[in-house]
Amino acid sequence: MEHIVYDPALTKADRLVLQNLAADIRAASQDSPSSNHFPKAAETSLDDEAVIDALNGFNNPKDARFEPTIITSVDADKISISPLFDTWIVPFYIRIARSLVRVETDVLVVSHLFLYFTTSIPSVLYLFHSFTWLHGVLHLILQFSYVGTYTLMMHQHIHMRGVLAKHMAWLDHTFPYVLDPLMGHTWNSYFYHHVKHHHIEGNGPNDLSSTLRYERDNIFHFLHYVGRFFFLIWFDLPTYFIRNGKFMLACKAAFWELSNYTAIYLLFRYNPRATFFALLLPLLLLRIGLMVGNWGQHAFVDRDDPDSDYRSSITLIDVPSNRHCFNDGYHTSHHLNPLRHWRQHPVAFVKGKQQYASQHALVFHNIDYLMMTVRLMLRDYETLAKCMVPLGDHISLTLEERAALLKRNTRPFTEEEIRAKYPKLAKN
Template sequence: MPSVSAICHTDNMEEDTIVFHPQLTKADALILEGLRQDIKDSSSSNAETATSAPTARDEELLRHLQAMNDPKDAHFEPSVTTNWDIDQIKLPLFLEKTVLRPYIRLARSVVRVETDVIMLTHLLLYFSTTIPSAIFLFTNFTWIHGILHFVMQFSYMGAYTLLMHQHIHMRGVLDKKFAIFDHLFPYILDPLMGHTWNSYFYHHVKHHHVEGNGPNDLSSTIRYQRDSLLHFLHYVGRFFFLVWADLPIYFIRNGKVMTGLKAGFWEFSNYAFLITMFNLHRNATICVFLMPLLLLRLGLMAGNWGQHAFVDDVDPDSDYRSSITLIDVASNRFCYNDGYHTSHHLNPLRHWREHPVSFQKTKHTYASQHALVFHDIDYMMVTVRLMMKDYKTLARCLVPMGEQIAMSLDERAAMLETKTRRFTEEEIQKKFKKQSSLPINLEQNAYMAELEHHKRTSETIADIAKDVIRLLEEEKETVAVAESLTGGSIMAALTAVEGASSVCRGGIVSYNTGVKSNILGVSQTIITKHGAVNGEVAEQMAAGARSITTLDTPTTWGLSTTGVAGPGTEEGKAPGIVVIGISRAGQDRAFGPFYFPGDRDAVRKASVTKALQQLRELLRDRDHMEERP
C-alpha cells in the first residue's frame, strides 16, 4: 500500500490525489478512473449537478464492465487466479495452448458461473496443499511444520472465507452435476480454515442480512463508540465467547425454533470434533484447527467492525449509510470484491463480479444518498485507523462523491467522526424502524414496505427477476402467477429474462372477482365477507395459479398480488394497500398488507418489486415458508 503522504498533498481532494495501485483489478481501476473524472468535472461546475446524471463516459464504462462478465461477448474475461487478470498471465505459447486454455475451458464447465474459474483454482489449491499438510502433521508432527502450516492457512483464510461467502448466498459455486462435492467440501475445508460447520451460513445469511446491522443484529455496531478500543474489545469478546449461545437463542426468540436448533447442533458438533482431535493429537490440533479458529473469529469481527463503523446519524437504517464501499486490492482482488459491501447489502444475491457493474450503474444514487466510498485501504486498516482516531488518514482515503467533493479534508474528517458515535437506546427506538420480529399490524407493515421500497431503489425489477429465474433453474422448479392490480407485470418481468421458458408455467390476470373465484378457485364466501384484498384471497390466488398450470408435473410455486392501485379507494381500503400470496406444495402464505405510496404506476411498480423480492427470499430460504407470522 502506498504511503499516506502519497495519497493527498493538500486539504482539498483533487483528482490527481487518487491512488491507482498497480494491483487493482481491471474493474476497480476503471471505476476509480470514472470517479476521478467526476471529481475533475466538478471543479468546473457545481458538485451536485456534476454527479446527478449519467454521462456518455459513464455509459461506455458500464457497457465495458458488462461485457467483461458476459460469456457471449468477445470481451469476456473469466477470473482465473487472484494475482493476475487473465490478460496479465504471461506463459510460453506452448504452455498457454496446452495447459492454460484447456484448463479455463474445463473449469468454465465445472463452476456454476463461467466467470468463476478462480473458485476451481482455489479448491484445487486447498485440496493439494492444506489437506496433505494437515494429514502429515497428525502423523509426523514438528513445530516448524506446524507453524509453517498455520502461516499457509493464514494466507488462504481471506480468499476461502469470501469463496464460502459466495457459496452460502448462492447455495453452491459449482455446476449442478457436481452438487454432491459442492455440498460436502465445506465440511472438509471449513474447520481447516477456522470456520465451524454451517455457522457462517446461519449467522451471516439467516441473521445478519435479516437484521442489517440494526438493533437486533448480534454483530451490530450501533451501540458501540466505533473509535473506542474498549468498545471494540467488548464487541469482539462477546462474539468470541458467547456466539455459541447468542445465535440459537436469537432464532428461538424470533419463532424460528428449528433454525435455532440447527445452528446450535452444528456449532456443538464442531466443538465435539475439535475435542476429539485434541485428544487424538494435541499439538497438531492446535496448529491445524485451533489457531485458525481463533484468528478467523478475530478477523471476522474486526472486518465487520470496519464494514459497519460509519453509520449515518440521520438515516442509520439505510444500506447506503450504514455500510461502506472499498476500492482496494486486498478486498477486491484477493477476496472476491468484498469491498463492495454496500452493493452486497442492497442485494445479497448479487454475484461478486456484478458488484462493480451495479456500482457504476447506480453511482449517482450512491452520491445522492451520501454513501461513503474509500480507496487504498482495507477493512482491517479502517478498524486500525479508527482505534487510532486517525480521521485525517481516513478522510484522505475517502473518494468524495456528490456534496462531499466540495468539502475540505478537515470537513471530511469531521464528517466521518460524526458517523462513529454510538446510538442511545432512545435514538435506536426512534431511528430504526426495521425490526427482526414480523410486523403485527398494518401501520408497521406499511412503514416497512415503504422503507424497503425506497431502500432498494438501485435494484431494478429486472435484477430481481434474473435472480428468481436463476434460483428456479438451479432447483429445476417452476412458477405460475396470478395478478390483480399488477395486471401481468410480474409475468412480463419474469419472461423478459433469457431462459425463463424452462421455469415459467404461465399466469392469469384476475382483475374481476368472478375470475378469482371461478378460475382460480378463490372462495366467494371469503371475498364477500372480507373483500378481495386480504391474506386468504392472496393465498388462494397463489394456490390457484399452481393448480391451473399443472401439467405432467405440479407447478412448484404460485405467486399472487391483490390490492388497490388507486387513485380511489376500493372496498374501504386506501390506494397503495397490497397483499402478496405465495404457494408451494400445500404451504400457502400471505405477506402484508403493505402500503406503497405514490400514484397508480408507482404502486403497481412497487408491488411487482416487493412480490419478486418476497419470492426470491423464499427461494433462498425455504424454511421461511414453514415459519408462520
C-alpha cells in the same frame, strides 16, 4: 483530488470505476485536465455508459472482451509463462474449469479448490501423522494466507447455495465440511449467522454483530465487540432464533456449532499439538478477523438514517478486498442485493452511482477493512479522509470537513436514539 491513488494491482474493473469517479470529481470541481493535482490515470477515464459497457463485456461469456478470473493474484491476460503454456495449457484449463463452475467467470473457484485439496489436506494429514513444531507453524502460516480468499469464496457459496455446476453438486455440498474447519470456520455457522441473521437485521439494533451501540474509534468498545462474539456467539445465535420464533434454525445453529466443538475436543484428546495448529488456532484467529472486518464494514453509520443500506455500510475500491477477496469491498452493493454475483458489483455500483451520491453513501480507496479498523483505533481521520472518494455533495467538502463527517458517523447511538430510528425493531 490529489489524494486519489491508482494501485498498480487494482483489478481492471476497479481501475475503471476509480477513473470514472475521478472524472466525476474533476467535473464537479471544474479542475483543469492538465492540473498538476489530478491523477494522470484519470485522463483516460471513460463516461458512465462506456464503463458499464466495458464491465458488462468482461462478465459476458458471449462477448469478445469476456475475461474469467483464473487466480486472484493476476488478471487472465497477464498470465504468461511460456508459449506452450500460454497457447495450449491455459486455454484448455479455462475451458474445462468453465464447465465445472456455476458462473463461467469463476474459474478461480476450481483453481482454489485444487490448491486447497493438494496443499492443506496433505499437510494436515501429515501433521497428525508425524507432528513437528516447524510443520505446525508453517501449516498455520499457509492456512492464514488462504483464509481471506477462502472465506469470501464461501461467502459467495452460502448466498448462492453453491459455486459449482449442477453436475458437481456432490462436491459443492461436501467440500465445506472438509475445508471449513481447516480455515477456522465451524460447520454451517457462517450460513446461519450471516445469511439467516446478519442480512435479516442489517446492522440494526437486534443484529448480534451490530456496531450501533459502540463508539467505533474506541479500543475498549472494539474489544468488547470482539469479545462478545468470540466467547458467546455459540449461545447468542441460537437464542436469537428462539426469540424470533425460529426454533428449528436455533436447533440447527446450535447443533452444527457444538458438533464442531466436539470434533475439535475429540481430536485434541487424540493429538493435542496437531489439533492446536490445524483446527484450534485457525478458529480463534478467524473469529477475530471476522469481527475486525465487520467493524470496518459498518463503522460509519449515518446519524439521520442508520437503517439505510447506503448509509450504514461502505464501498472500498482496494486490492485486498476486491482482487483477493471476491469484490468484498463493494459491501453496500452486497447489502442492497445479497444474491448479486461478486463480478457484478462494480457494474451495479456504476449503474447506481447517482443513488449512492444522493444517499450520501461513503466510498473509500487504497485501504482495506483491516486497516480501516486500525486507523479508527488510532483515530487517524486525516488518513481516512484522504482515502475517501467523495460522491455528490461530498465532493465540495474540504479534507477537514470530510474527517469531521467520518468522525461524526462513528459516534454510538443511545437507546433513546435507537428507539426513535428503529421504532419497529428496537426493543422496549
